[in-house]
Amino acid sequence: MLVVLAGLGLVLSSLQTGAHGVLGSAHFLLTSVLLLVRRSRPVPVAGAVTALDVIGIAAGLVTSASAPEAIAFYSLARYSSGRPSLVMTVTGMVAYGVVMEIRGPGIGQFAAGAFVVAIPAGVGALVKARVELNERGRRTAADAAVQAERRRIARELHDVVAHHITVINALVGGARATLAPEQEVTREALESAQQTARQAMSEMRRLLHVLRADGNDGPDAATGVGADRLPALIGEARSAGLPASLTVTGEPVTLPSAVDHAVYRIVQEALTNTRKHAAGARASVRLAYESEAVEVEVLDDGVPQQGGAPGYGLGGMAERVALCGGQLSTGPRPGGGFRVHARIPLEAT
Incomplete structure (x- = not known):
């Protein structure tokens, strides 16, 4: 939208004003076009807008920082972080402060130039912090829900499945005890079934430990x-x-x-x-x-x-x-x- 308005402004300037007005409108259009990539390239865009604004203010094409400058430094703080972002913000504050001081000497000119960068950058940093805090809260809530569901499943496994396996194991053991001595093949089959039931209980306990754990080692980390x-x-x-x-x-x-x-x-x-x-x-x-x-x-x-x-x-x-x-x-x-x-x-x- 800003680019469209800047383009219309350039057309109207070329029809109604002189070369100076056309150059000012062209400057506004160029800085607006740079904003199209402000999210993917926030640092270069802020640097380019700063350079164009400094040149424009020094040449008298514009009298102060423009809307593209505010959007560029808001985007810089919102979509980037680390040393490049900090260096670019400080550079912009110094550059605008110096050029404003040179352009119009007076009390507070340097501070005014610095504030035109600091204010949008500060707003962008606050918005970024708030978004990250909300996202962290959503992740925490989701993790808590997952943990609660895992504990619920663990309780169900313990109360239902583990109980039935224990009963099966006891019944198989009782059947073995009642077999006649000559029924060796049946005895071996029941013994194998009993061993399998015991192993199932052992793995069930390890699985319950995994489900109740809060670590991030994965669902099989403790199954052995x-x-x-x-x-x-x-x-x-x-x-x-x-x-x-x-x-x-x-x-x-x-x-x-x-x-x-x-x-x-x-x-x-x-x-x-x-x-x-x-x-x-x-x-x-x-x-x-x-x-x-x-x-x-x-x-x-x-x-x-x-x-x-x-x-x-x-x-x-x-x-x-x-x-x-x-x-x-x-x-x-x-x-x-x-x-x-x-x-x-x-x-x-």
């Missing part, structure tokens, strides 16, 4: 699972009736926490899906350490069972891999079975 626990996970799968194998290639290295947890959870979810949806299948897990990435692949040779509601496992895998900057591919294998493959770059975490 990672690539080094894959052999135990494979053993648990075998105990549950799923023939599974693990192959590790490359030189094992300490993985970043997010990647380490993602690798474990991908394998855990893939093996769970195989047990649920491809009864009688065999599974193989390959973990490959490379110089710039880690790859994990889970293959099975089962035939998927038809029916059943889709779960959230594959979506959860994709989210974990995406958060680590990696790529995930899942789908049926050409020769039958299912494949889950993830490649996660190490430098992106």
Whole structure:
């Protein structure tokens, strides 16, 4: 809007006034045009407007600082910070003070010139501080809401899920105690179920600790699972009736926490899906350490069972891999079975 008014002023000046008025209008138009980039380039714009105003006042084209000057220094304080902004503000105050003193000697001329910079810059700084304070308040409120929701979920998990797992564990233990000595196979299956229930309770406690924590280490920071626990996970799968194998290639290295947890959870979810949806299948897990990435692949040779509601496992895998900057591919294998493959770059975490 200011540019349009300045342009109209230049046209009217060229029709009604002499060369001096045209130059003054051209000066106003030029300083107004500079304001179009004041948000993205606040320091250069303030410097250019100051230079043009000083030249214009010294040459008698304008008598004092103009509206573009006030907008430029307001924008300088509003959209920039640090030493460049401070240096430009002080430079502008000195420049306007000196040129006003030279142009019209008198008491307070220097102070008046400095104030034409200090006032809009001060207003811009106050507005910026207020916006930042409001934004900080919104972030604090949002964080508090997230923490409250996490604590609510933790209470629900403790009161409902953990209770049922404890009951299951007790029932399985009671069933084992009533078995005849010759029922060894059933006893081993129940023992495996009881161990799985105990492990579920252990992971549930760690998960509750994470949900109740106020830190920013991520949702898996305290779960204590990672690539080094894959052999135990494979053993648990075998105990549950799923023939599974693990192959590790490359030189094992300490993985970043997010990647380490993602690798474990991908394998855990893939093996769970195989047990649920491809009864009688065999599974193989390959973990490959490379110089710039880690790859994990889970293959099975089962035939998927038809029916059943889709779960959230594959979506959860994709989210974990995406958060680590990696790529995930899942789908049926050409020769039958299912494949889950993830490649996660190490430098992106």
